[in-house]
Amino acid sequence: MTSNHKRLEELQQQAKELAERIEQLKAEGAREVKQPRDNLLGRWARHEEYGHVLIACQHADERGGLFVAYPDDGFPDGADGRYANQRELTFPEQTTRPQDVPVGEAWLVDADAGDASTTNTPAVKESTGLWITGENNEGGVRAWSDNEVTLITPLIPAHPQDTPETVTTEDEYAALPEGSVVAKPGEEPWVHLPHVWAQEGAATDDLVLAGTVRHVLRYGWGAQPR
Structure with a gap:
């Protein structure tokens, strides 16, 4: 053959x-x-008019209002704040x-x-x-x-699994399910596809990656490491 x-x-x-x-x-x-309901304090979101905004309250009021802060060059301190309806905000996961x-x-x-x-x-x-x-x-x-x-x-698994924080050995790389993403600082991430680890313009296997410690950025097709 x-x-x-x-x-x-x-x-x-x-x-x-x-x-x-x-x-x-x-x-x-x-x-x-869906949009989050609680623990909004300190979260970033995007507003069509104000751009990137920082939420300054724990949750929306009964009308959906949130107090948000955003950059504004017209103010002495370079920032402004006002109420916006949560329906007007888009969060990073959306x-x-x-x-x-x-x-x-x-x-x-x-x-x-x-x-x-x-x-x-x-x-x-x-x-x-x-x-x-x-x-x-x-x-x-x-x-x-x-x-x-x-x-x-x-597409998000309903019950994400416990995941390792790093992998190093050939067996550890091989044990990661398809869809997993690993990387070390300063390098492009590797994606686990069937029988191969791939990144833009390159492909390799478990043996070649073994010996280098890489962080597990994603486990399988959607679960984030805990």
């Missing part, structure tokens, strides 16, 4: 496993991220821009590249500017750029 045929078989197996994972995500269902989604997250999306499109489909942010979806009818995968993707809702 030639190296090209072997590589083709590996890619076909990866595509099959990704399609199976996508079906599993569909079966688990998506849990929509991002609607594909380019703002961290690498490794899974979302339900619509995607349209002109010559191809898909709707209501699970997708993984594989690397900066690149999303991957499964094309189940073809048994392969499809890549999309940020500007071809419309986010619907994040």
Whole structure:
């Protein structure tokens, strides 16, 4: 068997496993991220008129009002504050821009590249500017750029698992489930895909990563380390 045929078989197996994972995500269902209700003091959010604002109260009043502070060059101290309705705020976990989604997250999306499109489909942010979806009818995968993707809702496991803070050995890297993201300070994160660890423009395996301590930034397809 030639190296090209072997590589083709590996890619076909990866595509099959990704399609199976996508079906599993569909079966688990998506849990929509809603606006937080309590413990708002000190949280950042975005307001269409005021830009980035800092919430200065624990929770909204009975009408949904929150006191927020935001930069304002017109004031002597460079900041201003006023009441805003919580419905007017967008929190970081409610991002609607594909380019703002961290690498490794899974979302339900619509995607349209002109010559191809898909709707209501699970997708993984594989690397900066690149999303991957499964094309189940073809048994392969499809890549999309940020500007071809419309986010619907994040796919978040209902019960995140306990996760290790770091990994070092080959066995520890191999034990991380697909979708996990690891990195050390100063390097691009590595995403665990079927049979391979990938980052923008590169791919490697557990053995090559072993021996270097990396932090687990994400466990599986959505659970944050505790």
